[in-house]
Amino acid sequence: LRLVAVLRAVLEAEKAAVLKRDHHLPLSFHRRQEELKFSVGLQRLQHRVREIQALRDSPVGEGTGRDSAKQSPVPGTAHQELPTLILEAVKELEAVKQQVLKRIQIWKRQQQLAGNGAVFEENLAPLQKRCEDLVEVYFQLQQQVMAASTELGPELLPRLLERFNEVLSSLVKR
Numbered sequence: 001l002r003l004v005a006v007l008r009a010v011l012e013a014e015k016a017a018v019l020k021r022d023h024h025l026p027l028s029f030h031r032r033q034e035e036l037k038f039s040v041g042l043q044r045l046q047h048r049v050r051e052i053q054a055l056r057d058s059p060v061g062e063g064t065g066r067d068s069a070k071q072s073p074v075p076g077t078a079h080q081e082l083p084t085l086i087l088e089a090v091k092e093l094e095a096v097k098q099q100v101l102k103r104i105q106i107w108k109r110q111q112q113l114a115g116n117g118a119v120f121e122e123n124l125a126p127l128q129k130r131c132e133d134l135v136e137v138y139f140q141l142q143q144q145v146m147a148a149s150t151e152l153g154p155e156l157l158p159r160l161l162e163r164f165n166e167v168l169s170s171l172v173k174r
Contacts, residue, residue, distance in 0.1 A: 034103065038130060041096040045137050048089035052144045055082055056151075082151050089141055090163055096137075097167050100130050104174050131171060138167060 107127055114120030142164050149157050 034099070035126075038096065038099050038103075041092065041099060042133055042137065045089065045092045045096055045141070048085065048092060049137060049140045049144060052082065052085055052089060052141075052148070055085060056144065056148055082148055083153075083156055086141075086145055086148065086152070086160065090160060093134075093138060093141060093167060094163070096134055097171060100134055101170065101174055103127060103130065135168075135171065138164070 104127065107124075110118070110120050145152070145157070145160055145164070152160065
């Protein structure tokens, strides 16, 4: 951890030096940083879906999905943790959706500027791949929520389904 902290400090210092000299980072740096943020968010979301699946598959009274080697002291603790885990996953889904919508907005703006002669990359494949990856995880998470509908209760399930509908409709509309 100390090595990571030292490397991070060195990289931050180099970044500050580049910014001081050039007053801005190259566009490719920002694009790569954005791609990394998206991929990390998507991987974290996929991990949450696997955690939910593992938690749902574990018998009542066994450990939670995070640490199945331990025995849960309170029977049913795994099913009490499930709604919290699902809510965290939905928040992460919404955050990743915001990243995709931001990238779509940037693409639209670049397309507008191309009408004035600015350079415009017309390749939609990376943007389409992001949308497809997000929708794939969306459906996996929605499937887990529907399978766990009895554990979620009658008040939480409709709220979650409404949030799912909002995520999908905002992606489709944009």
